[in-house]
Amino acid sequence: MSEQGFTTKIVHSDRLLNLEYGAVHAPIHNSVPYGFDDVQDLINIFQGQPGHAYARQSTPTIDALQHKLCQMDNGYATLAFASGMAAIVTTFLSLLKSGDHLICSRFLFGNTNSVMGTLQSYGIEVTLVDTTNIEEVKAAQKDNTRMVFAESIANPVTQISALDAIGDFCEKEKLVYVIDNTMASCYLFDATTVKASLIITSLSKYVAGHGNALGGAVTDSGLFDWQAYPNIFEGYRKGDSKMWGISQIKKKGLRDMGGCMSSQIAHLISVGSETMELRMDRQCDNALLLAEFLEQHPKVAKVYYPGLNSHPQHDLAKRLFKKFGAILSFDLIKDEDCCKVLNKLDIVINATHLGDNRTLALPVAPTIYGEMGLAVRKQMGISETMVRCSIGIENSADLLADFKQALA
Known part of the structure; x- marks a missing residue:
């Protein structure tokens, strides 16, 4: 066989x-x-x-x-x-x-x-x-x-x-x-x-x-x-x-x-x-669409996602991975409050965790990396306004619409 x-x-x-x-x-x-x-x-x-x-x-x-x-x-x-x-x-x-x-x-x-x-x-x-x-x-x-x-x-x-x-x-x-x-x-x-x-x-x-x-x-x-x-x-x-x-x-x-x-x-x-391949294909496709949308948005300063040509290890990811993963992070432009944006999201859940069927988001610096302190966060490339998203299996149009209205 x-x-x-x-x-x-x-x-x-x-x-x-x-x-x-x-x-x-x-x-x-x-x-x-x-x-x-x-x-x-x-x-x-x-x-x-x-x-x-x-x-x-x-x-x-x-x-x-x-x-x-x-x-x-x-x-x-x-x-x-x-x-x-x-x-x-x-x-x-x-x-x-x-x-x-x-x-x-x-x-x-x-x-x-x-x-x-x-x-x-x-x-x-x-x-x-x-x-x-x-x-x-x-x-x-x-x-x-x-x-x-x-x-x-x-x-x-x-x-x-x-x-x-x-x-x-x-x-x-x-x-x-x-x-x-x-x-x-x-x-x-x-x-x-x-x-x-x-x-x-x-x-x-x-x-x-x-x-x-x-x-x-x-x-x-x-x-x-x-x-x-x-x-x-x-x-x-x-x-x-x-x-x-x-x-x-x-x-x-x-x-x-x-x-x-x-x-x-x-x-x-x-x-x-048993459904890992089916879920991850959908999650990765959703993540790439969202990353491309966010990269062009005027209120977003930077997007971190291996599927983008702007990512420093994009070529390595393309060579080693089937797809580019379902995690992305982004920084808002100066004076934009990431917590206000997160609170306006309707579909996306404000929660810690990764790999869920549902899209999850959280402000990175004051939560999962709060214990490290500012100096270590800077060394790791984590800004004080960074938002991390774990992308789920929702319909892509609904996800894009949710981020669009939250950033409006």
């Missing part, structure tokens, strides 16, 4: 696991403990063999979701978490230790930026660089550098890192290359094509899509040689070496730190993922 399309693989993923009674959706397993007639079977699971002993580490429902997510990422193995932030933090704390050095994009989601301060308080060195410039990434390398972290599309200014060049650099220097692919998503961007070692996604956004489920995931691409990584615990250096990294994240992160997903949430995310 020829390679199947993105949606075809997703909608048939569960039923091809040979579920009971011919079910097409994996059932929801709510049990926390799992019992065994032969105690040796329980011992075997504790010793690393496949199976379920306790829901903090796995359930059959979560396994089915992880199988689906791994297919979507073109990966080798996937772990699901209670949130995207749980996935990010457990990855860092499981694989880095005091004295290690992390090279990180300075264009970061607000909470991830906060995590960098936490890592530094634990003795992990962090250097924030402009990851759109590969020379800055290379110049930041030290003898103790272990990892490079970047977002596929930065939130909220939409900078796009030199993703392929960083991948080549990390491969050459044997560094773990971690990409947070939430903003582009696995549908628009296959992070394995730029040699990502680990792919992190907030499932709450485009994968689930409906604003009703929190979740996160880490996928190991299978491209990194964990045998050469010094921070793998001796007890995990056995069996398939491609599993060493994800096994350590599961044991030291998911098991020990407890950021586990519930089976009910896994089911919601799994069902939501």
